[in-house]
Amino acid sequence: MNARAVTSDVLLGMVPIALLIAIWQAVGSLGYAPATLLPPPGMVFARLAQQLLTSTFQQEIAATLFRLFAGFLIAVVVGVTIGLFAATNPAINAVVRPIVRVLAPLPKVALYPALLLLLGFGHESKITLVVADALFPILLSTYYGASMVEQKLIWSAMAAGTPRRQILFKVVLPAAVPSILTGCRIGLVISCIVVFLAEMITSTDGLGHVLVTAARTFQAVDMFVPLITISLLGLILNGLLQGLRSYLLRGFPEV
Template sequence: MRATLSRDIVLGAIPLILIAAVWQAIVSFGYAPAALLPPPGAVFVRLVHQLGGTDFLAQGGATLLRLFVGFTIAAVLGIGIGLMAAVHRGVDAVVRPLVRVLAPVPKVALYPALLLLLGFDHASKIALVVADALFPILLSTYYGATTIEQKLVWSALAAGTPPHQVLYKVVLPAAMPSILTGCRIALVISCIVVFLAEMISSTDGLGYLLVRAARSFQTVDMFVPLISISLLGLILNALLYGARKVLLRGFPEV
């Protein structure tokens, strides 16, 4: 077990190291001018340096705020609507076709409409995050809730659970593995979308930093926000994974 684990780490590290090495080599041997491709060391140093500055943290904070608010709204709406559609025929009949139509629509294309509707500040970006993160959560909740073992519900009813409580006492916890899978997909999507929204129109946030750097051809500064958003995604993903471990400790490995 331990041997294969360390072998996996070695194998997995190879491409990461290789990329860094090739990147460094291209710069070092002068194949690409530093203006086009800054050395990885320089990017790293800049990142660490900026993490100490208040301006960068404020920009990151703006991104994080939109991400968090948007994701939370999407989670509440998605889980709520998904559960209702799963247990209620009438809601199902309305929600299913709407989702079928709206899910494959590229939400970024809605961004101009959101800008016109909600203005250029936080609201339009949060709305875009909600639009994009909503469907994975809603769909996974719906599938999770419609595929739960019927006999769990029966067992609870027989034990005296009032029917209106079954939704949150049985259906919600039983669908939790699926819901959390949807949340994980939605979280990564949220990271990507908030960044893109900030690139397209914003005066702050990590995406804006990238565009600002691109305008003045500051390549090092272009890489810093890119790496930051990826790191943010990884960290949030890890947090969610931890939450999943705790919440699903009773479930078989999923």
């Protein structure tokens, strides 16, 4: 993908965001919502710029990012590992498939009270909730990506003398990378949502805690600041992951 195409995609992507901000401004300017409940975007972004310069708000962001990255990385390692082995080993597949069918549709946030009792109110319960939610899209994407690898690639590797135990990492894993990265992008978005929600439910720090604290004191501007922040963080992280995907798949026709 050349620089002109990237620039065009970025500009097109900014259009709906600009439109959303314009609607936000219009709703307040036309009097459909009072400024005390829906502050204008200029006020919110000014407050965000001010907060970003404070060490306290930076620490809140750091706490959220730590939980997000810890949970997401664990989900990637576990999901890719289980997905690969389930796709290539019928016995493991027979064990994993019913577990995934039962647990994947379950709203993991329903398990959060139990996680709080088991792991406490610190990082552990929130990281575990992120892992539980981000795991399944990564696992399923890995499984289907590895299952769709053409059998002739495996036969060719075996004919070339590749040991059977190395085929998984030299043939199946590279061929499944596009699907794995797609699952990782979905898992990353889910991780951003879940960590924010967990901090809103119970936490003494993090962006979710900032929002709840502002809501309890009726500070509407400060309520919107963490929302905009987590959205920007998700946008940046998604862009970085997309850049990594383009780099890793630069030899693939679709990239």
